[in-house]
Amino acid sequence: MTELEHYIKSYFGVVEAKELQTIGSLFKLTEIKKGDYFLKTGNPCNDLCFIQSGLMRIYVDTPDKELTQWISTPGYFVADLSSLIFETPARWTIQALTDCVVYNITKQDYNKIGNLVPQWHLLEKLFIAKCFTILEDRIFSHLSMSAEERYTLFFENNKELFNQVPLQYIASMLGMTPETFSRIRKKQVS
Amino acid sequence: MTELEHYIKSYFGVVEAKELQTIGSLFKLTEIKKGDYFLKTGNPCNDLCFIQSGLMRIYVDTPDKELTQWISTPGYFVADLSSLIFETPARWTIQALTDCVVYNITKQDYNKIGNLVPQWHLLEKLFIAKCFTILEDRIFSHLSMSAEERYTLFFENNKELFNQVPLQYIASMLGMTPETFSRIRKKQVS
């Protein structure tokens, strides 16, 4: 059983082995080199991938600055969900921060799964609902917490990320400037 | 065809009339009086409703203040999605801001739809994905915009709300204090 299949099984509970294999077989193991783009803002999102190893950054260029929306780690799916599902132009650019190994599926194959595995749309619903809940928490953190509190919360839950990616990306993701981020870190150490 | 059925049809495209009716028949037209609670933080979310008329506020009490997460308007579903789907305690309190007429469905009936209407999980997936996209936009607004910019964007798209609900709720929802909100409004007028 691949890591992807294991993930789907562990996340969604009982799925028959045969169906799990059907899903798994549509994903192809692929390498993405550091710096390569998985998706660019404005293009259609034609792929969905599951990170086996490596890190990817989801961001967007605005006229004045670059905004990191999220950094994806192994064990998670990556795509511009809105573009993939509703066939709209991608809002996000997705780039490999390190060399990555991913399980990739094309939009065409992705759209076939629903016909092959009856429970697929239910699984998808659960998965997307989980993502929705995570975003709700994130909104809540912006409504109720200071930059320092957001930093602390994120640091506690993602310590390992801090020595793997440029910190300015994390700062952006948490909604603060690199300077503010740096000052908060200094305070935390002492 | 009820407004609810019309909404489901318009939103999700082709659904057979019979199935639409099956779904619609499980929702019961109910009144919720101003000030009544649809759901309280900590309880299980046992219902999902679709607002026919009236306004509901989704919020949470924190030790120091009350935070409004969202104000729901006619034509939308209301529930604590995470609690409804994953059977966790509700994070949000949901209260009627005005007298409301809603189509209500119990969790038990809601969970039956999947067996009665094959496409239901697909429809749900699309609906939740849409909600996810809206939250993505909202996060983006917190990463990239000032309080004033968030105000302007929201005002442009929700003018009608401003004379129907206490403005402090809108302020909270946009992540600012009532005082800041008030000062921004003053500036906008002049």
Place this chain on the structure above:
DNA sequence: TTAATTCCTTGATTTTTGTCAAGAGCTTAA
């Protein structure tokens, strides 16, 4: 190895936003 980049830190300053306090206008209920 050296030069060029990129990334992070730090200080000084400005801007934005929050806090505290008071009061005015409405609404609601006795």
Place this chain on the structure above:
DNA sequence: TTAAGCTCTTGACAAAAATCAAGGAATTAA
């Protein structure tokens, strides 16, 4: 009708965070 609550506004001030500018450390490329 009057008093009690809300709600919103305003001012003075404080705190948080952004901006601007410079320099140092680390990484990358020639």
